[in-house]
Amino acid sequence: MNPQFGTVVIVGVGLLGGSLGLALKQRGLANLVRGVGRRKEVLDTALALKAIDEGTLDLGGAMKGADLVVLCTPAAQVPSQLDVVRTRIAPHVVVTDVASTKAEICARVRTNWSEPYRFVGSHPMAGSEKYGPEHATATLYEGCITLVEPRNNHADDAYEKVVSLWAAVGARVVEIPADLHDGIVAKTSHIPHIIAALVAEQAANAGDVKHLVGKGFRDVTRIAEGRAEIWRDICLTNRNAIAKGLREFGAQLNAVREMIEHGEADDLDRFFQAAQAARRKVLDE
């Protein structure tokens, strides 16, 4: 088939879905990009920005003629949408998603879908504090790490199509099992977001602090601008890993507080030096 991905249905045309539509259309990778939304205004914006060729509010009906379906909705909506999609697609259709949590979604497919699976879970790490189709760009996925569940009772052609989708829009695919994914991303993404939100709230409650903030506060809290619904759903669909990580975080916070209360200069020096090394290790710098 050429263009490579035929009729692509993008469910949810916000930042991630809209950017995928733009990338597919600008790179000539799809015959047709159909957007599915919950609100007509958002679909109209995506249409006006040429992120989609047509839009509909009807998820089931949108499956007609589809070749590839990409769910770009908040994580908690994905399992029930997958149930609708599963009963409405033709046998050759391939399905993926972009949610930031993977264990619950992949488990749902293992429970309700039959082998070989034509759904392959994905997570492009392209989120931002911005959201909505008005912030979509055709370049969002370029160089973006995209985590994909390893091949495991998937249909070969479906697995390959999902990997080639992300490669085709410029992303770098990294395989990682869903459970491991959720445990690690809790600590590299979900907890940092919750922490940023708490920092913003504490500062706001300190009084009239308008002139008393520097660049550091701005950077630390930037992701607290993210869409509440997305982060709520991430918390709800990755409860155990996040709650466990927050307990550990609280224990480390108390340890540092005690260093400060006891004036332990050497321990504080080591703590801040270790944090610098830790950041460089994580970012591979």
Added chain:
Amino acid sequence: MNPQFGTVVIVGVGLLGGSLGLALKQRGLANLVRGVGRRKEVLDTALALKAIDEGTLDLGGAMKGADLVVLCTPAAQVPSQLDVVRTRIAPHVVVTDVASTKAEICARVRTNWSEPYRFVGSHPMAGSEKYGPEHATATLYEGCITLVEPRNNHADDAYEKVVSLWAAVGARVVEIPADLHDGIVAKTSHIPHIIAALVAEQAANAGDVKHLVGKGFRDVTRIAEGRAEIWRDICLTNRNAIAKGLREFGAQLNAVREMIEHGEADDLDRFFQAAQAARRKVLDE
């Protein structure tokens, strides 16, 4: 006197001291900029970058011929350096500093100096994750909020000179009492830094996470690259406010963890929405 600030002695020629030297020299505001350091290599770098006209390792000796002295060293060094400076300066000399904590420093002056005070505490909120004279720029202070203690038994000419120094290099001066300063900045700067360090460490301990981080982690942890010595000293010189704030932070962290454990979707939604509003309030956006 013209150039305005005569012979300026900058103690500590890192990012803040070096940038002040560059700004004074490029704007023609000083007859001579003398740098004082603990290590000859750092002074040589500052000289090579033309951030200072001459350098010395001798703090007391550097006071000879000085008109204005600016201490740009980590907060815990400032009180003892002030004791040296006080006994070596001519009667007309004006002294200020740039430390991120003010209560301990201003209290030391009130204990050891005689009225009217010729030291006026300052805190330009121009810090960064970068440090050392090699990162200094003549524009660092342009548009930078600089907190200055309110006039309170200061010599009029000394107070006015310090305010005009910051204005002359492009900063926006905001007056705030030292105790209030430390309490608020604990929440807008010091605690965010400690939190960023904890986020970096938790992620690094999650295993091989190199491919599993996005822009959010990078932003949240950027300030964890800051110089350990500076942040250690901030913790040591603002113990009570930081420890109290960390206790409050821990309590809020537990509250959010419980929302997640109990799957309280509405509470989580409100939490993330409130954080977004809080950030905008603090940044006045």
